[in-house]
Amino acid sequence: MTVHGESIILIGMPGVGKSTVGVLLAKELAREFVDTDLLIQTHAGKTLQDIVYDADYQHLRELEEATVLSLVCDRHVVATGGSVVYSEPAMGLLKSLGQVVFLDVDLAEVQRRVDNLSTRGIASPDGHGLADIYAERLPLYQRHADITIDCRGKTPAEIVSEVIYEEGGQYADKDA
Ligand SMILES: Nc1ncnc2c1ncn2[C@@H]1O[C@H](COP(=O)(O)OP(=O)(O)O)[C@@H](O)[C@H]1O
Ligand SMILES: O=C(O)C1=C[C@@H](OP(=O)(O)O)[C@@H](O)[C@H](O)C1
Numbered sequence: 001m002t003v004h005g006e007s008i009i010l011i012g013m014p015g016v017g018k019s020t021v022g023v024l025l026a027k028e029l030a031r032e033f034v035d036t037d038l039l040i041q042t043h044a045g046k047t048l049q050d051i052v053y054d055a056d057y058q059h060l061r062e063l064e065e066a067t068v069l070s071l072v073c074d075r076h077v078v079a080t081g082g083s084v085v086y087s088e089p090a091m092g093l094l095k096s097l098g099q100v101v102f103l104d105v106d107l108a109e110v111q112r113r114v115d116n117l118s119t120r121g122i123a124s125p126d127g128h129g130l131a132d133i134y135a136e137r138l139p140l141y142q143r144h145a146d147i148t149i150d151c152r153g154k155t156p157a158e159i160v161s162e163v164i165y166e167e168g169g170q171y172a173d174k175d176a
């Protein structure tokens, strides 16, 4: 049997609301909140975009993997960066910390929200558009998810409620 911690880990495309929902969820559940993007930035002393400018997207993925592998979490809410699913070791560690929740919205909504692709520090090769990134990553998010939340047309508060409901259900299933 896999032993899970009790953290809640949010994964999904850039712009789905991992950071927005994560902090609200942590507040609602009286948990600590960690955003791995902020940890990467404070460790590197520069923004994600500058990390990509100064090196390349692969370096950002390496820093992201190292940051996740150094996480020590108990009952935290963790917002990840959209590219974390490329790292099997990072996803293995995150799954050991708790339930992995995939926040899912359709490509059109991602495109509406992420209108600054070239300056947002996305960890993908130049010329790779959001449609390519979405197609490449969707199977990875689906494979790693313990819980999937369809976020289309929902407010952050509604998504928080749904995560709490679904996450509670997972523990009830285990206790049964
Ligand atoms: N449920 C939602 N409905 C509408 N806009 C949202 C929702 N969740 C987040 N947003 C907006 O989408 C943008 C990206 O949100 P963010 O939390 O930074 O996403 P992520 O961390 O997944 O990249 C922000 O402008 C945020 O206000
Ligand atoms: O999807 C990506 O390649 C990335 C998403 C960003 O986080 P968000 O998903 O919070 O926007 C951040 O980790 C980095 O800029 C790379």
Ligand SMILES: [Mg+2]
Pocket (backbone or CB within 6 Å): 018, 019, 020, 037, 079, 080, 081
């Ligand atoms: Mg974020």
